[in-house]
Amino acid sequence: MLLIDPVRMLPGLVLPLVGVLLFGGFSSRSFLWAALGVLGTVVFAVVRWATFSYLIAGDRMEIKRSLISRSIRTIPLERIRGVDISTPPMHRLLGLAVLKLDTGASGGDEQEGELDGVTLTEAERLKAVLLRNRATAARPAAAPEAAEEGAPPQDAERVIIRVPRRWLLYGPLSGAYLLTPFALAGGAIGLAFQWGEQLGLGRDAAWSAGQWLWGHPGLLLAAAVLFVVAMPLVGGVMYTVFNWDFTLKERDGYLVAERGLINRRSVSLEAGRVRGYEIADALAERWAGVVRVWAIVTGLGDSQTRGQLLPDVPRGVATQVTDAAIGPFTTPLRPHPPVARDRRLFRAIAPWAGVALAASVAAVTIGSGVWWTLAVIALLLAGVGVPLGNDRYRSLGHAYDGMRLSVRSGSLRRSQAVFERRAVVGWRIRQTWFQRRAGVVTLVAGVGAGEGGYSALDVSNAQAVAFSAEVTPDWIEPFLVPGPEH
Structure with a gap:
């Protein structure tokens, strides 16, 4: 942790350190201030590590911090809904893990217990202790020496599904990761504007580059095509990184979902608290016949992340898994009144029809071809609104x-x-x-x-x-x- 904490703080110190070095003229005093900033992060990590401890005693877990003020957080074991073990890249290299306790708090992660930097063996041992039944979990945890010499036997587990790697090709269909290239480009442009002057590129360097690119429409079109091609590719890569080797297991009364290539996560959900499931599919997923599944669990915070049961899988497979884990539901859905269809058609058609009408009036008044082009595009989008509105009603x-x-x-x-x-x-x-x-x-x-x-x-x-x-x-x-x- 004395290595992980300073490295984790470095991104927030990059800009101040670069500013100190540049404005200080790369003098010895500038290097001294930069070194003091890095040293400060190390000292903070040492104090943070030395003033943190945890203890399982009886029917509770205590997490103690005394960095500035003394804080003791007590978590009754019976309140623990699940355990989330993740291994970010640096933690994995050092054999460490991050263990988070889901206690049913709805205020975010700051209201839950977190052990950052325990060994992977200790995280698995704590998970086994914390997720036992109340009678077993009420006993104090074994001493570290005893745990290393003879760790408790692993509970029998049953693999419900291990998602084949070829199904990772369904990832870009969800659309959740398709905007990744635009996010990366936006971040790069933001850095260019922020650091342009500090790196000696001049105040207007970024604007000049943008104007030059605007003056070369061929390059601009090529960049747009590149982004369109990169959307599914980069989206597929991001989806693969997050959902690599997705495995859903049943172990000792818990549903355990494991996934991730760089940051490997293991989330345990108490099966007795599962009250249902939610199936979602985007338009492209529906055409391909694949869906995503989340569990509806009582007292679970951040259900869209921790409650995920399945990534993109064929609908038939998702039905089999939900039927086995939660129970079947085969009753046909009751239709809603026809006025609901009218409302959806109006919302899908009326705005674009209004734009087409306004553009047509402007074209007649001003006489510009641009307005006629806008009117035609708006009419086409209004036409697309007809099947879209009907599909929303059928859903x-x-x-x-x-x-x-x-x-x-x-x-x-x-x-x-x-x-x-x-x-x-x-x-x-x-x-x-x-x-x-x-x-x-x-x-x-x-x-x-x-x-x-x-x-x-x-x-x-x-x-x-x-x-x-x-x-x-x-x-x-x-x-x-x-x-x-x-």
């Missing part, structure tokens, strides 16, 4: 099979959540001014897991009342008024 649906309920929505990214009835903790009916005019509402099932609530969009008033009364009749019936619908 709407909700259902209940007596044990689990499901809601689905979206088109460019379609998401279907399936969760148990016992996970529902309340209902909320939301209605905007436009929904009131259309006679539809949004019914939100409050769930003490996952995102905290899942919505059935644009259902009729009768559907909202009937669906909530069907799932939780004891809660809804006291609020129902006999007689005609109001």
